[in-house]
Amino acid sequence: MSVPVEESRMPHTAPKKQPRSRDPERTKAQLTESALREFADHGFHGARVDRITRAVGCNPRLLYHYFGSKEKLYVSVIEHIFADIRAQERDLQLARLDPLSAMRRLVEFTYDFFDGNPLFVKMTRNENLLEGKFIVQTQAVRTSSQPLIDAISGIIARGRAEGVFRHEYDALQIYITIVALSAHHLNNGHTLTAIFGVDLLSPEWRQERRAHSIELVLNALTSSKSDPV
Template sequence: MAKEPTGGGEERLRDADRSQSTILAAARDEFAEYGLAGARVDRIAERAGLNKRLIYYYFADKEQLFQAVLEQAYSDIRAEEATLHLAELDPATAVRRLVEFTWDYFIAHPEFLTLLNSANLHKARHLVDPDRARQLNSPLIESLATVLERGRRDGIFRGGVDPVQLYVSIAGLAYFYLSNSHTLSAVFGRDLLAAKARSERLSHMTDVILGYLFLHD
C-alpha cells in the first residue's frame, strides 16, 4: 500500500487533495476514451504521473474510481448551472439560458457524454447512493420549478409542467444530437457539427422548448 503524504497536517491534506484531483482528472479522460470495461489503472497512473499504488490507496478498485469520476462529473455541471442564478431571471430568459448552457456545456465537455454512456451501459449501478444523486440534482430542479411557477403566475407559461420532464427534454435534445452526430451526419449527408449547423440546432432546441411552454391565444 502507498504511504500517505508526509508533512504537517494542513500540508498533508493539501497534498492528498491534489493527488486525488490529479487521479480523478486522469481517470475521467481514461474512462471517457475507453469506457469502464476498457479502462486500465496502469494507464490512469501513467496519465496522472503517479504510482499505481497511490491510486489504490485512495480508491479500492477501478469500480470505485469510476463512481468517484461520475459523481465529480455531475457535481461539476451542477456547480456551473448554479452560476446561472435561474431563479433571479425572468422566466423566458431563465429557460433560454438553461437551454443555451446545456448545449454549450455538452459541446465543451464531450467527456461528460461518454461517461454517461458508460454509466448507462452499466445500468447506473455506480450511482449507488440515491440520496447523494438527489443532492446533486435537486438544486437545479428546484430552481427550474420556481421559474416555471413564476411563468405560470405571470400568465406566460402553461401550468402543470413537470420540471424533471422539462429538464430531461432539454438535455435529451442536446445529448442525442451530439452523441449521434457522426452517424446522423453520415445518414443525412450534412456536417451536423459545423458551426452553422450547431447554431441552427441551438435555435431549434430553444424554439421547441419555449414553444411548448408559452401560452398561445
C-alpha cells in the first residue's frame, strides 16, 4: 500500500542522465538564445539564470564559464539583437524610388520589422527600464543611424521639390513618428487592451494598424495647408 514519497517529488528525473556532448559553439548559441527569451519575457531582474540553463538543458556552471555573469550575458544578448536591425535597413534602397513610394516603403518596412520582431521590442523596453545602462556600452548600436536619417531627409526634400509633399518635416521627427506608430501598441498592448477592451495584439487589429500608419504618414506629407472652407 505504501507508496514511496520521494517518487511524487521527483517525477521527471531521467534515470541515467547521459552527459552532454561537447560543443562549445552550440552551447554558447543555445544559452544566448535561451537568455534572449528569458530576458525578453521577464526583464533583467525578473530573469532567472536557472531557467535559462534549464531550458538549454545544461549545467548552470556553463553559463558562468562562457559569459562570466548574468550582466555580461545580458550585454551579449543586447549586442546580438541590435546587430540585426541596421543590416536590414541598408537594403532598403530608398533613393531609387519616387518620394511617395519611398516613404510608403519606409513605413511598411519599419512597421513590419517591429511587428515581426517581438523579442527586439521587448528587449528595447527592458533596456529603457534600465535607463539604457547597457546599450550605451555597446559599439554595434552607434553604427550608422545617420545614413537612414540622411535618406529620409533626401526623400522629404525631393518630395517638396517635386510638389508631391506639401509639408516639410524634420527627418528625425518623422522617423520617430513612424517608429511610434509601428511600435507603441506592441509596447503597450496589454494596458491598452485592458483599457479599451479591444485586443490590440490580435492579427486583425495589427493589420488595420499597418494600413492606418501608412495612410496617416502619407496623408500628413501630401496635405495642403489647411485652406479655408
